Amino acid sequence: VIVRFRAIGNAPILKQNLYKINASNKFQAVIQFLRRELNYKASDPLFLYINSAFSPAPDELVANLVKCFNTDGHLIINYCTSAAWG
């Protein structure tokens, strides 16, 4: 499945923001992936949201998220360094 990352506020922008991710992964894998791409330490705050709306639990399956919340077949993930939508 395809995920599209979108930076919010002061969050660093990725060189590439479209990635293919295995649907059987948990959302945790997406979080780890983004942290690695941004070279963030475990202690650096990073918040991820689907469709600028909510934060799924890290154990939610990417497959389920895509089925339920995709935009034109891909999953839009917004990220920022502070809590944006509560």
Next chain:
Amino acid sequence: MTAPQNPITRAIWDGTLPIKFSLDSTEAAELGAKTLVEPYFLEAPRCSYFPLLTSQIRKYFVDMSLNFIGDDAEIWYDVDGIPLKWHYPIGLLYDLHTGYRPDSNSPPPLPWPVTVHFKNFPIDKLIRAQAIDATQDFFMSMIKEADFLRNGSTKKVMNLSKNDQTQLWDGLWSSFSQKYRTENYDRFWSINYRLVTNDGQLPKHVPLRIYLPDNCPVIQEPIAPSDENGNQLTLGDVLHQILPELFPSPLPTENAFAAPVIHGVIPQLNIPILWASQNLCYPDNFLHIVVLLDS
């Protein structure tokens, strides 16, 4: 403001489970418990969450001379060696981990024996809570996810006043104070009512999740409440659509290989899924349905 009187949502709100919390025996020795520590019995609301019980449980074991000075977030629970996901409602965890079929001839396994751990948090199996109000954050995220499923946005939840949003959580976490049960039900449902009935508008999708035993992946799919012809889908229709091998027909037949369990009961397959969503959901607005196989 009082919630509309609904005996079903009230019964679900009031549902409890007697749980027997035993200390992990190796930890008991390591943490300096002098004698064999008696287990702690607690009647827990099915709609609550384990972290909301932790301070009470911790106090009991510390009073029984356990040397624990760490964070509440280090405390975790397991059943038969399987760590319990603290962000799942207690009732869901019970139905899923015991696999108890209410239509069986044997009595339910109660009190539910749960082991409490004060060390060795399994970070590979459980989410590590970073903040004290992690449970509240996860709960509110579920409510937003449900709103998004219904409406394609979280506008409804986000437009609730800060006070209303707090009321939802406060109504829930203080829910097991027996004295204030009714006040808390009203507090919670006076606001939740607008969310689950979607202010009278037909939702795009119904927030639901299906759980199968033995660590099967959780199923969540976008389910519309009616078909193209405007006919209301039933629970049987939904189960047949999602799990056709287990539910070969949307109607109750002898050919079914499984039954749905929610809040410890097997609902009839002919109930409309929209009605189920509004009346049988958990406080997090989701219908968490455990599917148990016929033996």
